[in-house]
Amino acid sequence: MARPRTFDEERALEAAMRAFWAVGYEATTTEDLCAATGLGRSSVYNTFRSKRELFEKALAHYMEVRTAAVLDLLGSDLPTREKIRALLWQTVDADPDDPDGCLVVNTMVEVAPRDPKIAECLRRDHDRRLEALRRAFLAGQRAGEIDGDRNPDDLACFVIATITGMRVLVRGGADRAAVEAVANTALRAF
């Protein structure tokens, strides 16, 4: 009954996400977003309403995909230590086609402190990953792989902090050996 779109909204969202990821929220202009998505301004604004809403959607998309992968991994039947090792290695062996670092980390640094709504989105995502990690450590303790005296919540926080630190180092241009050293050292903390 009407003219159909010539683009795939999901692909456009993915492209916008990568632009924000690479350059940051403030430094990404609406023209950058047009170039990245291949759309005109009208299409961008028709589809996503504003730069701000597009960013929210892009961030939500990022968290959905990435956190799902983390939950999958942590829900697998690997030994707990192997789960954590694989998790850390996601950062050591990051896809070279992806921008450096992590959109969640970048957003926590750049946007969250002055934007309560974004901060709340990040907090919810953080809690999901924290809970999955906690469960993994608890399972590891029940299986006798992890020292039962440790607090699973503390270990979960530690893993998240370690990955966050690695992501920042990578974004700062650290070489692979340094990132690998961090991961291997962290694995000895529990």
Added chain:
Amino acid sequence: MARPRTFDEERALEAAMRAFWAVGYEATTTEDLCAATGLGRSSVYNTFRSKRELFEKALAHYMEVRTAAVLDLLGSDLPTREKIRALLWQTVDADPDDPDGCLVVNTMVEVAPRDPKIAECLRRDHDRRLEALRRAFLAGQRAGEIDGDRNPDDLACFVIATITGMRVLVRGGADRAAVEAVANTALRAF
């Protein structure tokens, strides 16, 4: 022989530094900088030439002060593990009057990937802290406090990554208990 300034350049730099620290480079406007320093636009531009150069000076000032404190601590005669504990506690017990997080970390995330000059400044600062940590771990190994089989460089990288991760968590609004848990867990990695 001419009219003297009514302000202290160092204090103005400090105020600008805190503005960039709190809000980020892009989101800090020149008007924010005037408000933070208490200077007019003319004075700001007369003294610091541009927003960009002011930022470079502010970042350099931050690194000078903070890294000096780190080097002092690591050069003290505390046992190595106590040095590291004190270092981690600088983040756990951050001054409540300071903005959340760390200007170096924020800059590594927001600015470094698209600004080689800034990235180089950060790299030099990074190397100084890394080297001081490496020496501390080496001394700890010679004193028999730290396992001699570990690679001091790896341990130094790990400590930096841990602190970086903690800084980001704090900036994201993490509560003190979580940050403390990260620090205590990290101390068990070596």
Added chain:
DNA sequence: CTCATTTTGAACAGATCTATCCAAAAGTCA
């Protein structure tokens, strides 16, 4: 084919941001 509806491109409006300009104010030194 024709009508109704949506998409699309290009121009444009309005706000904001960085930086400059210029004259008045203020201090120093003779």
Added chain:
DNA sequence: TGACTTTTGGATAGATCTGTTCAAAATGAG
């Protein structure tokens, strides 16, 4: 006091950025 120099505030220039408008193009339904 008076000449000289720098600072300072306010206005403004020029660029850039977000978001809107509008008419033409495109497409499916009847």
